[in-house]
Amino acid sequence: MDQQKGILLESGTNELEIVEFSIGKNNFGINVIKVKEIIQPVKITKIPHSHPNVEGIIEIRGEILPVVNVANALGYSHSDDPNSDKFIITEFNKTKIVFHVHSVTQIHRISWDKIEKPSSIYQGLESQITGVVKIHDEMVLMLDFEKIVADINPESSINVEQVKKLGTRERSVKKLIVAEDSPLLRKLLQETLNEAGFQNIEFFENGKDALSYLLSIIESGKAIEDEIQLVITDIEMPQMDGHHLTKRIKDDQSLMILPIIIFSSLITNDLRHKGEVVGASSQISKPEIGELIAKIDELIL
Helix, strand or coil, X not given: CHHHHCCCCCCCCCXXXXXXXXXXXXXXXXXXXXXXXXXXXXXXXXXXXXXXXXXXXXXXXXXXXXXXXXHHHXXXXXXXXXXXXXXXXXXECCEEEEEEECEEEEEEEEEHHHCECCCCCCCCXXXXXXXXXXXXXXXXXXXXXXXXXXXXXXXXXXXXXXXXXXXXXXXXXXXXXXXXXXXXXXXXHHHHHHXXXXXXXXXXXXXXXXXXXXXXXXXXXXXXXXXXXXXXXCCXXXXXXXXXXXXXXXXXXXXXXXXXXXXXXXXXXXXHHHHHHHCCCEEEECXXXXXXXXXXXXXXX
């Protein structure tokens, strides 16, 4: 898998590679840069009174890692052929987690603009689907692995209590732009940023919509720094990812003055260079909301 990561294109191309896997008769995808390794299932040590979606723990090269049963998390039945099951070892939000799936098929390179955002009819705040892409006449559903983990351990997600520890804050007149595809995380970000005193926030579901909004301000003849003070963006988003959004902003003479914070579960030492290449002002790993607030203060106050 490490060799596969080496063929990823340079930062800001709006492309990604996904590992396609199956649960039951459905095909799902996970971003390659979340995947450390794919292995055959090994013996699991069960933990008493653990969450029903957690099968137990395994040891991999001296590390003890939790195993999450994806079929359970999605409400599917167990595998019809356990011999074909696979363990996907992942790392995001500064945590390593193993996801138990029914099979792994292949890796696809695709553009984010080929990934459609889920319809509000079947998405909603509690959906575990962040995007849908058609590959070889098959629908591949992009899973929200952060949501699956947050359902098991709410402390792994954004927590407004972290902001309250910063103390009483005055209301800020600064306007922020936030690009985040997850409805749940948009809601949590709004609550935490409001608690931090930022009331003037415009949310967008992907980088494409956020960029269109910024360009519309320029087209109206207004100076961008008078209207917007900072951009916060996730990385993984349908239509346009956060790296490409950052590159487009920094390549535009009228927009490049805007500070940009990449706030993503994919901020690791191995991947930090991608944000640096496209010109991000700062990169902060979810769910470090306190660190995000402190960086906003540093950049615009």
